[in-house]
Amino acid sequence: MLTPLENFYLQQEEPFGGCFMALRxxxxxxxxxxxxxxxxxxxFFYYKRKMFCYLWHHKKYQRPYIGIVESKHIEHPDLIIEKRARMKIMLIDPVEDLPVEAINSILKLALAKY
Known part of the structure; x- marks a missing residue:
């Protein structure tokens, strides 16, 4: 029997499914x-047992995104805050190649907060 986490990835329609798995x-x-x-x-993804980031889909923009938990004080042109107090998100285009350098740059900035 699959876990809810495994089911999440398997139940996503393409191109979201492949995008979420690549992000994972x-x-x-x-x-x-x-x-x-x-x-x-x-x-969700934890760093040393603390919430670090998560994956979800933006209803308004119809795109997957990475939510960065401790990103309130992180400045990066690809992060948007919207109405969140503590977190910023990075929207991902599911039909384009992942912006690996930008994602790694944001993850590095976020990791420095822990």
Whole structure:
């Protein structure tokens, strides 16, 4: 039987499914202390047992995004805050190649907050 976390990735329609799986792999490879979790009904990633980032889909823009938990004080041109107090998000175009350099840059900035 599959876990809710495994089901999340398998139930996504393309191109979201492949995009979310590629993002998952990229985040997990970024640092050995990042681990996948299922929290608040979505895929979360923890860094040394602290919430680090998560994946979700933006209803308004119809795009997947990476939510960065401690990003309130991070400045990066690809991060947007919207109405969140603590987190910023990075929208991802699911039909384009992942912006790996930008994602790694943001993850590095976020990791420095821990």
């Amino acid at each position: 792999d990229l985040i997990l490879k970024f640092d050995k202390d990042i681990s996948p979790e299922w929290k608040y009904g979505m895929p």
